[in-house]
Amino acid sequence: MKTLITYLLLSLTGIMLLGDAPHRDIVILVPSTPDSVSFDQSKLLIISASKESAPQLVVSAQWEKRKSFNLAEEGVREKFAADFYRLVPPQATIELLSYSFKYFKGYLDPDTLKFGYTDTLSIRGLWQKKEFAELAKTVQKQSDASEVVIYLRGWMDSTYAATYDDPNNDARTLYKLHVSLLPGANAIYFSSPGQREHAVSFVTTTALESKATVDRGYLFHNSALEQSCTTCHEGLPSADSGQTMNADCNVCHKELKHSTFLHAPVEMDECKSCHSWSKERHAVVVEKGVPTACYDCHSEKQQQVESSSSLHPVASECLTCHSQHGTQRDHLLKADVYDICTSCHEDQKMNHPVGRHPLRYAKLKNGEEISCVTCHNPHGSNFEKLKRFPGGRMDICTQCH
Numbered sequence: 001m002k003t004l005i006t007y008l009l010l011s012l013t014g015i016m017l018l019g020d021a022p023h024r025d026i027v028i029l030v031p032s033t034p035d036s037v038s039f040d041q042s043k044l045l046i047i048s049a050s051k052e053s054a055p056q057l058v059v060s061a062q063w064e065k066r067k068s069f070n071l072a073e074e075g076v077r078e079k080f081a082a083d084f085y086r087l088v089p090p091q092a093t094i095e096l097l098s099y100s101f102k103y104f105k106g107y108l109d110p111d112t113l114k115f116g117y118t119d120t121l122s123i124r125g126l127w128q129k130k131e132f133a134e135l136a137k138t139v140q141k142q143s144d145a146s147e148v149v150i151y152l153r154g155w156m157d158s159t160y161a162a163t164y165d166d167p168n169n170d171a172r173t174l175y176k177l178h179v180s181l182l183p184g185a186n187a188i189y190f191s192s193p194g195q196r197e198h199a200v201s202f203v204t205t206t207a208l209e210s211k212a213t214v215d216r217g218y219l220f221h222n223s224a225l226e227q228s229c230t231t232c233h234e235g236l237p238s239a240d241s242g243q244t245m246n247a248d249c250n251v252c253h254k255e256l257k258h259s260t261f262l263h264a265p266v267e268m269d270e271c272k273s274c275h276s277w278s279k280e281r282h283a284v285v286v287e288k289g290v291p292t293a294c295y296d297c298h299s300e301k302q303q304q305v306e307s308s309s310s311l312h313p314v315a316s317e318c319l320t321c322h323s324q325h326g327t328q329r330d331h332l333l334k335a336d337v338y339d340i341c342t343s344c345h346e347d348q349k350m351n352h353p354v355g356r357h358p359l360r361y362a363k364l365k366n367g368e369e370i371s372c373v374t375c376h377n378p379h380g381s382n383f384e385k386l387k388r389f390p391g392g393r394m395d396i397c398t399q400c401h
């Protein structure tokens with residue numbers, strides 16, 4: 001641990017003992033561990049770069065797109081190639097293309113095309129690939145499949161001009177970045193323009209499971225690295241032993257606001273409604289823990305989770321399904337409902353509750369998409385099997401049919 005902090009301080013103060021190999025021109029200072037589990041949709045990163053050999057920083061963050069084409073609809077098969085082209089934003093490159101056809105029996109296992117970071121393709125590049133031409137042809141000729149679900153994933157490049165001089169080293173710049181993350185594994189690359197092959201990578205996984213920050217090996221807000229920020233940033237949590245926690249958390253933690261849907265107290269900058277300084281642990285903590293901290297404001301949920309006649313044993317682990325700060329999905333959900341639920345309920349992936357029943361994508365009468373929570377309430381219910389409706393297995397069918 002000590003060596004790690006010393007190393008970080010050395011690199012920050014610019015006493016670079018790292019030699020001058022090209023890839024050392026860019027060093028990731030924060031986060032300090034190469035791979036960490038994050039619970040959020042974005043990450044705060046601080047990068048130190050040599051002004052001379054890395055005058056600008058290219059950040060390749062990940063993007064994704066999912067679309068289902070209804071092949072039974074008039075003209076969809078004929079327009080497929082053109083519509084596919086429009087799925088990919090101009091600055092983006094492709095790492096993975098996966099596609100799955102739906103037949104009478106259900107969805108087939110997906111086929112995939114995969115490319116590494118250095119040979120990642122633009123949409124033009126992909127179009128020229130033999131494999132893509134074959135896919136387009138298969139779609140056009142399909143007569144049996146009723147649907148094809150496309151999943152695309154890749155990198156989106158942004159170039160940053162140097163903004164902050166490293167206060168301790170004239171030859172280096174500090175980039176303070178807030179990078180958006182996707183669910184699952186994220187490989188983010190940093191390079192100088194035209195130097196993709198020397199890119200430095202940072203890998204993190206946004207996992208559904210969640211553990212208290214204080215259980216991590218390295219905490220920024222009790223580190224020597226934090227002390228080096230206090231010359232300019234006032235009121236940092238550990239600086240006055242957490243007496244005030246008066247720092248404007250948002251100056252640094254803007255990454256929390258990258259999400260489309262923000263939790264109300266985060267949007268209102270009320271970080272202190274959940275976070276406080278712990279003298280014993282010398283760290284920023286959530287004193288009451290989850291779910292108690294949540295019940296302070298969501299008391300109606302406590303009632304439902306603890307006193308329903310049909311209980312969900314995981315209901316009190318709110319952060320399995322929700323993010324505490326913000327997400328790209330409605331109701332602060334960490335992932336698509338189907339993906340969250342089937343991560344534990346393998347058996348309900350298909351042919352549930354009856355053979356071939358749609359579990360996502362299909363539209364209900366009110367225009368919303370069907371999902372597991374159309375029929376079940378994940379927090380608890382007074383009808384058996386967490387159902388939202390009374391009656392037995394077949395009785396509920398008439399709710400919709």
Ligand code: HEC
Nearest residue numbers: 044046167176177225226228229231232233251252253254
């Ligand atoms: C030489 C003074 C100085 C030092 C030392 C310094 N910062 Fe900053 N930092 C600033 C200034 C000035 C801003 C801009 C403040 C604003 O936008 O209100 C800033 C902004 C930031 C931001 C937001 C960047 C953005 O564009 O959104 C982050 C994150 C940050 N600092 C982290 C750190 C960390 C972590 C350290 C210690 C490792 C540190 N800073 C050390 C001066 C400094």
Ligand code: HEC
Nearest residue numbers: 030031213219220221229233245247248249252271275284
């Ligand atoms: C000077 C910039 C700065 C300010 C101001 C700041 N933070 Fe942080 N914070 C960081 C950095 C950098 C990390 C490390 C991020 C990482 O490792 O992914 C961090 C990490 C954290 C963590 C994770 C635990 C840890 O210590 O690593 C929590 C919780 C946290 N900050 C809460 C807060 C709260 C609440 C405030 C406002 C009272 C605040 N921060 C103000 C820069 C800042």
Ligand code: HEC
Nearest residue numbers: 038039040211212213249253265266269270271274286324
């Ligand atoms: C509704 C409660 C709540 C609010 C409001 C809240 N947080 Fe958190 N935050 C949590 C919980 C819960 C965790 C993760 C568990 C833990 O740290 O014990 C967490 C973790 C974090 C982490 C570490 C996350 C990671 O994955 O690296 C940071 C940084 C953080 N919070 C900053 C903030 C900042 C800044 C604000 C205000 C803009 C804020 N939080 C508002 C509940 C909250």
Ligand code: HEC
Nearest residue numbers: 264265273290293294296297298318319322324330331332
């Ligand atoms: C300081 C009060 C406060 C705390 C603490 C709090 N919340 Fe919230 N939460 C709100 C408010 C206000 C809203 C927005 C109003 C609403 O939709 O109920 C909200 C909304 C939500 C929503 C989204 C509702 C929707 O339909 O979009 C979820 C999910 C949620 N909170 C979960 C949590 C979890 C999980 C915790 C504990 C980590 C927590 N909340 C702690 C105040 C709080």
Ligand code: HEC
Nearest residue numbers: 291294298301305314315316317318320321331337373378
């Ligand atoms: C197994 C996954 C799961 C867990 C665990 C979970 N939720 Fe939810 N929650 C959902 C889903 C899915 C929705 C959106 C669908 C809906 O309306 O029920 C939701 C919706 C919500 C809403 C907004 C709509 C409403 O029903 O009021 C709030 C607030 C909320 N959850 C809070 C919590 C809190 C607090 C906890 C922890 C005590 C928690 N949730 C645990 C899956 C979960």
Ligand code: HEC
Nearest residue numbers: 310312313314320340341343344372373376378384385386
């Ligand atoms: C972290 C794992 C986990 C996740 C995620 C999860 N569940 Fe469960 N669920 C369980 C466990 C454990 C049980 C109890 C054992 C069982 O019946 O399989 C259960 C039981 C159930 C039951 C049966 C209840 C009964 O009375 O027999 C339903 C229905 C259910 N879950 C629906 C959902 C839905 C809908 C979601 C997504 C919103 C979801 N679950 C997400 C773990 C999970």
Ligand code: HEC
Nearest residue numbers: 338341342345348349352353359371372374375385393396
């Ligand atoms: C169209 C309504 C509907 C949808 C959508 C639905 N379910 Fe169910 N589910 C039911 C019914 C009805 C039962 C009760 C079956 C029975 O009593 O035998 C049930 C039972 C369950 C059970 C308990 C199984 C057992 O044998 O005890 C689990 C777990 C479950 N569902 C999970 C899910 C998950 C996960 C999803 C989404 C992938 C989902 N359900 C979507 C209607 C639905």
Ligand code: HEC
Nearest residue numbers: 353354356357358362363364370374393394396397399400
């Ligand atoms: C919450 C609403 C809802 C409930 C409850 C429900 N369904 Fe469905 N069902 C749908 C939707 C939406 C579709 C797809 C659109 C359509 O064809 O109507 C569908 C489609 C079907 C299909 C056609 C599947 C295919 O081949 O495409 C059958 C068969 C079916 N449902 C049977 C049932 C049975 C049996 C039950 C009771 C166990 C039931 N549904 C309960 C909403 C529901």
